[in-house]
Amino acid sequence: xxxxxxxxLIGTGLAATAGAxxxxxxxxxxxxxxxxxxxxxxxxGLGETLTYASQRLLTSHSLAREFSHSQISKPPxxxxxxxxxxxxxxxxxxxxxDWRLSxxxxxxxxxxxxxxxxxxxxxxxxxxxxxxxxGWSYIAEWIGVPLHHVLDAVGVQPHARYVVYFxxxxxxxxxxxxxxxxxxxTFLAYGMNGDELPVGNGGPLRxxxxxxxxxxxxxxxxxxxxxxxxxxxxxxxxxxSPESGYAWYAGI
Amino acid sequence: MAELExxxxxxxxxxPAPASxxxxxxxxxxxxxxxxxxxxxxxxxxxxxxxxxxxxVISHPRFYWGETGNVLTTPLFKLHIPSSRALVPSGYGYxxxxxxxxxxxxxxxxxxxVVLTGLLYVLYAFFTGHLRKxxxxxxxxxxxxxxxxxxxxxxxxRRPPAAEAWSYNLLQRLAYLFVIFVLFPLVIxxxxxxxxxxxxxxxxxxxxxxxxxxxRTLHFFVSLALVLFLLVHVAMVFLAGFWSRTRAMIxxxxxxxxxxxxx
Numbered sequence: 001x002x003x004x005x006x007x008x009l010i011g012t013g014l015a016a017t018a019g020a021x022x023x024x025x026x027x028x029x030x031x032x033x034x035x036x037x038x039x040x041x042x043x044x045g046l047g048e049t050l051t052y053a054s055q056r057l058l059t060s061h062s063l064a065r066e067f068s069h070s071q072i073s074k075p076p077x078x079x080x081x082x083x084x085x086x087x088x089x090x091x092x093x094x095x096x097x098d099w100r101l102s103x104x105x106x107x108x109x110x111x112x113x114x115x116x117x118x119x120x121x122x123x124x125x126x127x128x129x130x131x132x133x134x135g136w137s138y139i140a141e142w143i144g145v146p147l148h149h150v151l152d153a154v155g156v157q158p159h160a161r162y163v164v165y166f167x168x169x170x171x172x173x174x175x176x177x178x179x180x181x182x183x184x185x186t187f188l189a190y191g192m193n194g195d196e197l198p199v200g201n202g203g204p205l206r207x208x209x210x211x212x213x214x215x216x217x218x219x220x221x222x223x224x225x226x227x228x229x230x231x232x233x234x235x236x237x238x239x240x241s242p243e244s245g246y247a248w249y250a251g252i
Numbered sequence: 253m254a255e256l257e258x259x260x261x262x263x264x265x266x267x268p269a270p271a272s273x274x275x276x277x278x279x280x281x282x283x284x285x286x287x288x289x290x291x292x293x294x295x296x297x298x299x300x301x302x303x304x305x306x307x308x309v310i311s312h313p314r315f316y317w318g319e320t321g322n323v324l325t326t327p328l329f330k331l332h333i334p335s336s337r338a339l340v341p342s343g344y345g346y347x348x349x350x351x352x353x354x355x356x357x358x359x360x361x362x363x364x365x366v367v368l369t370g371l372l373y374v375l376y377a378f379f380t381g382h383l384r385k386x387x388x389x390x391x392x393x394x395x396x397x398x399x400x401x402x403x404x405x406x407x408x409x410r411r412p413p414a415a416e417a418w419s420y421n422l423l424q425r426l427a428y429l430f431v432i433f434v435l436f437p438l439v440i441x442x443x444x445x446x447x448x449x450x451x452x453x454x455x456x457x458x459x460x461x462x463x464x465x466x467x468r469t470l471h472f473f474v475s476l477a478l479v480l481f482l483l484v485h486v487a488m489v490f491l492a493g494f495w496s497r498t499r500a501m502i503x504x505x506x507x508x509x510x511x512x513x514x515x
Contacts, residue, residue, distance in 0.1 A: 044354075047361025055449045062453035067319070077322045080339050129320060131448055133352060134337060135312035135468060136322035211449045245353025251449025252360065 038238030039248040052249040064210035073138035078200025096204040105226035108155030121145040128210040143191030166223040174239035213250035282506035290373040297366035307355035319463035442471035
């Protein structure tokens with residue numbers, strides 16, 4: 001072994017050690033500052049972690065683009081849907097008067113709200129785009145109560161990290177981190193284009209997360225849980241989406 | 253770094269001469285190690301992006317201009333292929349299986365790897381002179397006449413002389429520069445312009461393109477341009493001698509025994 005190759009070998013060894021140590025430190029820092037998504041395991045973990053960490057560093061507080069009234073898509077598209085459960089049809093027959101939204105988990109005052117109670121909070125609206133991961137999109141005016149108002153009402157505990165939300169269709173649930181949950185444009189939406197939210201678009205109550213793709217905007221919300229860990233929910237991947245192959249973080 | 257400084261006209265002295273008498277080992281590298289490694293990482297990522305991108309398009313093979321578009325609006329154009337979603341009126345009586353989940357995971361992971369690889373390559377090209385020596389055309393080649401001569405030469409579809417195996421010709425240089433500094437940045441930009449979170453922080457990325465659906469349509473066309481480059485590139489490799497050129501890009505060894513003087 002001549003000098004050059006020995007020097008090269010030592011240099012490569014040092015670089016590899018430094019690289020591995022650097023990655024280790026980076027992984028711990030990322031974990032500490034909440035830059036690791038729940039579906040970080042497996043072969044696509046690298047890409048998902050890079051995407052989520054970059055978005056959290058760059059876009060935590062940025063606002064989704066808003067549009068003018070003239071840009072609202074007419075008619076609004078209602079995506080195809082799985083058949084609704086009987087319990088939904090019974091509530092629908094009663095004009096959703098008995099629809100309840102329950103909130104538990106890391107909150108000081110677990111509570112259950114009727115739609116009327118949610119509507120008694122200051123109503124907000126924004127004209128934003130909903131984008132399906134398939135490629136299509138539409139713009140609508142979304143009316144509702146900002147999620148953070150409701151979370152403030154029940155008193156979120158300081159170590160909360162995620163809000164998990166469940167549809168009346170029990171196979172459909174998802175979660176967002178506190179950056180999106182506390183975001184001013186994240187709504188529990190009950191209205192659309194100046195009217196009630198149509199069932200086809202998620203009425204009577206839909207989670208509206210305008211900085212993420214359509215599938216994070218779960219329809220027919222009945223239950224929220226505030227938590228510090230997603231491990232106990234389903235397969236621990238953060239939502240039903242990764243269980244069927246789709247990324248948990250859909251801000252891309 | 254000394255032995256790496258020699259792509260075009262390598263100096264025999266800069267090459268470590270092993271004691272063995274294997275003649276091939278005395279031939280200097282045609283391509284730097286970093287160029288070879290980034291070339292193949294890019295190749296695999298591009299193929300992954302192409303397959304998964306096609307898969308994503310199949311879920312909605314319609315393209316629009318402006319901010320929004322869906323099955324209720326008029327498309328700019330549509331691809332006459334079956335779709336993986338029943339929502340899309342494709343004209344076919346069946347729906348393809350939904351493969352969007354892993355396709356999207358792999359698309360973004362490959363995008364990350366190819367972007368980081370590309371950055372490494374560009375930094376390397378700037379700081380080692382690879383860009384100046386091997387990619388930017390020589391001053392003498394910067395005339396319309398040189399350009400037409402190069403095109404005429406290429407159109408004869410003859411195997412290039414052995415001497416050409418040691419440097420990129422004018423058209424190659426222009427094509428590579430266009431891919432590296434125009435098509436790749438455009439495909440990254442139009443891709444990011446479709447991300448709802450990214451454009452919340454940088455709305456100009458999508459507003460300047462005319463809207464989110466315009467960005468999607470442009471992303472499709474830039475991808476087509478990259479596929480066109482890939483086809484021509486592979487055709488040229490075949491023309492020049494597939495095994496010798498491919499081996500040069502894998503092992504670094506060119507087919508010719510002695511590199512001739514490079515202008």
